[in-house]
Amino acid sequence: MAKLIKDRRVAADTWQLLERGPEDDSAAALPGGDLIVPLSLWIARRGDFGARKGEIGVWLDAHEGPEAIANEVGRFAVIALRFPKFGDGRAYSTARLLRERYGYRGELRAVGDVLHDHLYFMEQCGFDAFALREDQDTQEALSVFSTFSDGYQTSVLRPAPLFRRRLAAGKP
Amino acid sequence: MYLYDEIDQKLVDERVIQFRDQTRRYLAGKLSEDEFRALRLRNGLYVQRYAPMLRIAIPYGLLSTRQLRKLAEISRKFDRGYGHFSTRQNLQLNWPKLARVPDILAELATVQMHAIQTSGNSFRNITTDHFAGVARDEIVDSFVWCEVIRQWSTFNPEFSYLPRKFKFAMNGARADRAAVAVHDIGLHAVRDAKGEVGFKVLVGGGLGRTPTIGFVIREFLPWPHLLTYAEAILRVYNRYGRRDNIHKARIKILVKERGPEKFREEVEAEWAHLKDGPSTLVREEIERIESRFSRPSYANLPATDTRLEAALASDRAFSSWNARNVTPHKRPGYAAVTLSLKKTGVAPGDITAEQMDAVADLADRYSFGELRVSHEQNLILADVQQADLPALWQAARALGFATPNVGLLTNLICCPGGDFCSLANAKSIPVAEAIQQRFDDLDYLHDIGEIDLNISGCMNACGHHHVGHIGILGVDKNGEEWYQIQIGGNQGEIRPGTAASLGKVIGPSFARAEVPDVIERLIECYLGKRDSDAERFIDVVRRVGVEPFKESVYGKADQRSARRRGHLAAA
Numbered sequence: 022m023a024k025l026i027k028d029r030r031v032a033a034d035t036w037q038l039l040e041r042g043p044e045d046d047s048a049a050a051l052p053g054g055d056l057i058v059p060l061s062l063w064i065a066r067r068g069d070f071g072a073r074k075g076e077i078g079v080w081l082d083a084h085e086g087p088e089a090i091a092n093e094v095g096r097f098a099v100i101a102l103r104f105p106k107f108g109d110g111r112a113y114s115t116a117r118l119l120r121e122r123y124g125y126r127g128e129l130r131a132v133g134d135v136l137h138d139h140l141y142f143m144e145q146c147g148f149d150a151f152a153l154r155e156d157q158d159t160q161e162a163l164s165v166f167s168t169f170s171d172g173y174q175t176s177v178l179r180p181a182p183l184f185r186r187r188l189a190a191g192k193p
Numbered sequence: 194m195y196l197y198d199e200i201d202q203k204l205v206d207e208r209v210i211q212f213r214d215q216t217r218r219y220l221a222g223k224l225s226e227d228e229f230r231a232l233r234l235r236n237g238l239y240v241q242r243y244a245p246m247l248r249i250a251i252p253y254g255l256l257s258t259r260q261l262r263k264l265a266e267i268s269r270k271f272d273r274g275y276g277h278f279s280t281r282q283n284l285q286l287n288w289p290k291l292a293r294v295p296d297i298l299a300e301l302a303t304v305q306m307h308a309i310q311t312s313g314n315s316f317r318n319i320t321t322d323h324f325a326g327v328a329r330d331e332i333v334d335s336f337v338w339c340e341v342i343r344q345w346s347t348f349n350p351e352f353s354y355l356p357r358k359f360k361f362a363m364n365g366a367r368a369d370r371a372a373v374a375v376h377d378i379g380l381h382a383v384r385d386a387k388g389e390v391g392f393k394v395l396v397g398g399g400l401g402r403t404p405t406i407g408f409v410i411r412e413f414l415p416w417p418h419l420l421t422y423a424e425a426i427l428r429v430y431n432r433y434g435r436r437d438n439i440h441k442a443r444i445k446i447l448v449k450e451r452g453p454e455k456f457r458e459e460v461e462a463e464w465a466h467l468k469d470g471p472s473t474l475v476r477e478e479i480e481r482i483e484s485r486f487s488r489p490s491y492a493n494l495p496a497t498d499t500r501l502e503a504a505l506a507s508d509r510a511f512s513s514w515n516a517r518n519v520t521p522h523k524r525p526g527y528a529a530v531t532l533s534l535k536k537t538g539v540a541p542g543d544i545t546a547e548q549m550d551a552v553a554d555l556a557d558r559y560s561f562g563e564l565r566v567s568h569e570q571n572l573i574l575a576d577v578q579q580a581d582l583p584a585l586w587q588a589a590r591a592l593g594f595a596t597p598n599v600g601l602l603t604n605l606i607c608c609p610g611g612d613f614c615s616l617a618n619a620k621s622i623p624v625a626e627a628i629q630q631r632f633d634d635l636d637y638l639h640d641i642g643e644i645d646l647n648i649s650g651c652m653n654a655c656g657h658h659h660v661g662h663i664g665i666l667g668v669d670k671n672g673e674e675w676y677q678i679q680i681g682g683n684q685g686e687i688r689p690g691t692a693a694s695l696g697k698v699i700g701p702s703f704a705r706a707e708v709p710d711v712i713e714r715l716i717e718c719y720l721g722k723r724d725s726d727a728e729r730f731i732d733v734v735r736r737v738g739v740e741p742f743k744e745s746v747y748g749k750a751d752q753r754s755a756r757r758r759g760h761l762a763a764a
Binding site: 114142145168171174 | 200203204207208211215223224228231232344347348349350351353354355356420428431432466470471472474475478
């Protein structure tokens with residue numbers, strides 16, 4: 022079973038992620054168990070999932086904005102955002118929007134070209150689960166979450182910017 | 194000088210540890226070239242034509258002498274004893290060893306310096322007016338606002354991987370000395386009727402392959418909203434900027450493809466969510482940042498100094514330096530001095546370690562231990578007592594920094610070009626030198642008057658050739674170096690009424706040896722056409738157009754095709 026970092030711990034991944042395929046909008050039978058489906062499949066068959074056993078999640082590609090699921094984030098136990106290449110930074114914005122604007126509280130998982138050196142900032146943007154690329158050392162990657170002890174800006178983990186926290190603490 | 198607090202320092206120290214680990218994993222084969230490339234670039238490390246190049250951040254161009262001495266020490270210890278000031282007010286080292294870069298960053302951190310986000314698809318070092326805080330036409334001290342932006346843009350998690358690099362400029366005076374119209378975001382400080390500070394916000398300007406003048410997305414943004422508005426712009430760019438083609442990935446292309454009005458609507462819609470949120474600035478924070486800047490303790494001095502007056506009257510060389518390289522100061526009895534790094538025979542912006550130490554001594558002695566780097570690649574001592582000007586001039590002259598050419602033709606802006614840079618199509622430094630040699634007569638230079646001549650070795654435009662009154666661009670034709678000449682560019686509204694503009698190419702390009710002749714013909718044409726010596730080169734180009742200049746270089750239109758045929762045959 023693939024390894025996952027979840028809440029800063031190595032965890033087993035119990036979910037199956039369905040790749041996007043031509044049958045997305047067909048009425049084909051869905052596999053059993055906990056399933057992360059592509060956005061297109063979700064949109065085509067969102068009515069079919071209620072009766073199904075197993076939990077449901079959805080994954081968005083980098084070009085797919087969170088607006089598409091804005092009103093139904095509560096229906097997902099997992100939302101996965103795909104990094105087609107580590108240098109494609111769109112999902113950082115998507116993650117913040119899901120957490121801060123659309124109120125998503127479930128697991129937010131980074132999938133795709135997910136590498137050691139980017140986990141820190143991903144977590145700041147609201148990701149709490151990371152399906153690292155196969156060649157990555159999951160154990161070694163656990164150390165990156167303490168790379169920086171603070172940050173100037175607002176983030177999902179630090180909703181108040183440093184200057185407000187300084188003021189609140191009464192520090193000059 | 195902004196002085197770090199504990200948290201500022203800790204973040205920079207933690208960055209060194211992070212990059213040391215990344216370099217170690219790369220050298221151990223655990224990171225691919227591609228993966229390490231993205232990480233090293235955001236720490237300023239390029240792999241260049243002959244060696245790595247490290248770009249060290251000098252936030253908004255402000256340096257203390259302690260920092261300059263550290264740069265001198267680093268350039269001796271880790272490089273070949275010299276550095277290069279760039280047009281983005283940074284310092285570049287051309288020969289560091291990759292494995293030693295973490296050590297260099299650790300050294301920099303000891304003097305509150307770093308190389309964070311000086312390259313890569315990230316939010317770059319913000320630039321500003323090199324006379325910030327001392328200019329007579331000041332609206333705000335732009336250093337304070339630059340520091341606000343520096344903090345907000347440093348390690349901003351959401352904007353870790355923008356589609357492309359992102360350059361921000363801020364101008365706090367009436368004259369625009371920061372070229373705000375040719376940056377991804379340009380801010381121009383303004384005051385409303387009640388005297389409250391706000392910013393005129395320009396977006397989508399830039400040079401490079403697609404030179405563009407920025408459009409005004411907002412005429413007046415009240416200062417508390419600075420960060421939330423910037424966040425809205427950056428978020429729209431991060432989400433929708435093109436990522437399929439590196440040459441179409443800058444924000445200017447998004448603005449063009451959407452249309453400025455549509456782009457503005459998108460930004461405003463995003464901002465509606467962020468406005469008045471936690472990133473909204475508060476007065477206490479601006480005051481806190483202001484209070485962390487060291488300030489000169491000025492003496493109360495008369496507006497004029499009799500010894501200075503006497504020296505000006507008796508020494509022509511001194512008075513011509515004073516006229517070109519000394520700028521009036523907002524405090525009576527003080528002046529800002531530009532040390533010219535544009536001596537003929539030295540690559541523009543280059544400085545040796547010994548010179549860095551010597552400049553640090555001068556700044557300690559005459560200017561409260563601080564200095565600035567200008568985007569024109571000179572150094573500024575911003576707080577000099579007028580009475581000290583003669584002595585400072587003598588000292589600067591001995592060091593070769595007193596060439597009285599600020600604003601004149603030989604004060605040219607020039608990128609490192611093909612001598613160093615792997616992107617360059619052509620060399621630029623030898624062209625600069627040939628022009629400086631051709632125009633070595635100071636009287637003639639002064640007669641020509643104010644003119645910006647900018648040279649880039651390729652279309653990436655690090656030498657800002659599009660906004661030179663005369664711009665020179667190195668191009669590659671079948672493996673040979675050629676130079677395209679353009680005129681009529683202008684970096685910004687330094688004088689009222691002369692808005693920023695992009696130059697127009699005058700015609701087919703030239704071999705390197707021909708360039709000084711061409712410049713000479715353009716200058717002669719200008720001298721023949723000007724109304725008086727108050728009318729500058731750029732003013733004449735705007736008044737009479739490009740055609741007379743073309744004729745002076747290529748001959749009349751009917752002769753041109755013959756010349757062109759000859760030219761192409763030669764090529």
